[in-house]
């Protein structure tokens with residue numbers, strides 16, 4: 001196996017709030033290989049954006065990365081060690097924020113956010129913003145940066161880029177603005193682009209065009225992507241591999257086909273049942289029962305157990321790490337103790353009623369052992 005382009009191990013990012021500590025990302029691991037598009041999916045609040053911001057070192061106070069390791073092409077970007085008083089602190093191999101900004105962010109690892117109006121400054125023209133970004137990150141003189149900017153706008157299919165160069169963001173449609181952000185992301189020919197729901201706000205047709213554009217660019221440059229979305233149709237369309245997050249942790253990680261056709265985690269199953277698929281009528285869609293609990297006070301054991309149709313007593317006790325549960329050569333990780341890879345005697349554990357069951361909360365505790 002070749003060294004992954006990006007490797008994230010046991011990443012932990014938390015927010016100290018008045019109500020307590022929010023463990024938004026609570027020990028997730030994932031890899032991205034060269035040329036791959038990796039999906040990061042899960043319901044709102046799962047920790048997808050915090051995970052992306054952590055890799056980019058854009059987590060803002062009161063948020064803080066408190067543990068884990070991030071490597072890029074084998075180089076340690078961030079890791080932790082134990083200090084003299086047993087405290088956890090950043091290890092000396094970690095890149096300083098300054099180095100990270102100068103060498104990695106924008107150049108090697110770029111990003112596309114959901115809302116172009118937040119990423120683009122309304123008082124400057126599209127062209128001047130792109131040009132400035134290129135001047136700074138590629139250290140080009142203004143004239144050359146301008147040429148590259150126009151070329152890049154052409155590459156993301158902005159018609160007549162020389163003419164549109166002097167337009168302001170409000171003169172562009174939502175789809176066009178998103179193309180500008182993509183132009184900014186690819187302007188330094190990064191090897192990895194982290195995209196946080198970049199097409200969610202767009203209508204379906206425009207979204208389709210943007211996804212096609214991204215596939216074309218990927219073919220041309222071999223860029224790797226991490227694509228954050230809660231839309232499984234988009235995942236099916238563009239991802240090679242998928243990571244499913246639930247309440248700050250990884251539930252399932254698999255090749256896109258295995259994830260859809262050989263689902264191993266009840267949460268993923270529930271996600272798949274709750275979205276329209278061509279082979280299902282709308283009537284047969286089942287929403288996921290229960291609300292996602294707060295990251296501030298997650299359920300004991302497996303975090304999904306209160307909503308899980310397969311939950312048994314043991315699921316209240318054990319919070320499983322994802323393990324390989326594949327029946328083929330291809331790795332397929334699931335964090336669910338119903339699989340044999342977990343030796344916790346799930347078989348003999350008493351089923352518990354999930355919130356979604358017919359009689360709801362009244363009958364929730366049905367353990368036979370009492």
Ligand SMILES: Nc1ncnc2c1ncn2[C@@H]1O[C@H](COP(=O)(O)OP(=O)(O)OP(=O)(O)O)[C@@H](O)[C@H]1O
Nearest residue numbers: 015017022024043044045046047048049050051295
């Ligand atoms: N600045 C903050 N202060 C406190 N908690 C935060 C902060 N930012 C995020 N969180 C919490 O971290 C958790 C993960 O949030 P995150 O935005 O990563 O979710 P997400 O999976 O990206 O959801 P969405 O699909 O809605 O974008 C949530 O519980 C959220 O409330």
Ligand code: NI
Nearest residue numbers: 048049050196
């Ligand atoms: Ni998000």
